[in-house]
Amino acid sequence: GAVVSQHPSWVICKSGTSVKIECRSLDFQATTMFWYRQFPKQSLMLMATSNEGSKATYEQGVEKDKFLINHASLTLSTLTVTSAHPEDSSFYICSARYGNTEAFFGQGTRLTVV
Amino acid sequence: AQSVAQPEDQVNVAEGNPLTVKCTYSVSGNPYLFWYVQYPNRGLQFLLKYITGDNLVKGSYGFEAEFNKSQTSFHLKKPSALVSDSALYFCAVRERYSGAGSYQLTFGKGTKLSVIP
Numbered sequence: 001g002a003v004v005s006q007h008p009s010w011v012i013c014k015s016g017t018s019v020k021i022e023c024r025s026l027d028f029q030a031t032t033m034f035w036y037r038q039f040p041k042q043s044l045m046l047m048a049t050s051n052e053g054s055k056a057t058y059e060q061g062v063e064k065d066k067f068l069i070n071h072a073s074l075t076l077s078t079l080t081v082t083s084a085h086p087e088d089s090s091f092y093i094c095s096a097r098y099g100n101t102e103a104f105f106g107q108g109t110r111l112t113v114v
Numbered sequence: 115a116q117s118v119a120q121p122e123d124q125v126n127v128a129e130g131n132p133l134t135v136k137c138t139y140s141v142s143g144n145p146y147l148f149w150y151v152q153y154p155n156r157g158l159q160f161l162l163k164y165i166t167g168d169n170l171v172k173g174s175y176g177f178e179a180e181f182n183k184s185q186t187s188f189h190l191k192k193p194s195a196l197v198s199d200s201a202l203y204f205c206a207v208r209e210r211y212s213g214a215g216s217y218q219l220t221f222g223k224g225t226k227l228s229v230i231p
Contacts (some may be wrong), residue, residue, distance in 0.1 A: 009155075044158075093157050102163065103219065104160075105159075
């Protein structure tokens with residue numbers, strides 16, 4: 001089956017630094033990748049949709065300069081949280097799809113900003 | 115706009131008893147409906163989906179869900195609950211035609227299932 005891998009699984013960073021999260025489709029070429037954010041005991045909130053080779057489409061209220069998304073290849077998308085602050089601490093999940101398939105989800109990344 | 119409601123924050127059920135996790139949806143067109151399960155600090159695992167055809171959909175780990183168009187519901191069910199089924203369950207929806215083909219899912223807020231030994 002299609003596998004989506006996120007790295008790292010968890011990261012702790014200091015306030016003011018930037019952190020990059022990778023999302024890879026391991027056995028398929030992902031035409032579209034999605035980035036979600038999940039707060040404790042809450043649902044997944046779509047942050048942005050990215051298509052390979054084009055700029056990401058951000059959801060309303062998501063700061064594109066703070067959450068930089070790069071989808072440089074058909075198997076890799078990255079989310080960079082710039083100048084992270086404690087309120088950015090969250091669980092970030094990516095998903096990827098190709099052709100007419102539904103999305104496959106990564107295992108998530110727990111970001112803690114201290 | 116599409117939306118999903120999961121009216122129960124938590125469902126408790128005794129091991130061996132049947133379980134139901136409720137979901138209702140709202141879309142302007144025909145829906146694609148999904149159930150996912152999430153274990154602590156993990157991503158989402160796909161359980162099942164309804165696209166078209168038989169209203170009763172069977173999925174992974176013995177789960178099934180029934181699509182009811184008149185009630186706009188897609189409740190998740192299992193005849194006999196296991197302790198290992200304890201997790202967070204999400205219902206999701208997208209319209210059958212997403213225009214730009216973005217395949218964006220809208221998730222419910224999740225229901226925590228606790229199966230008591």
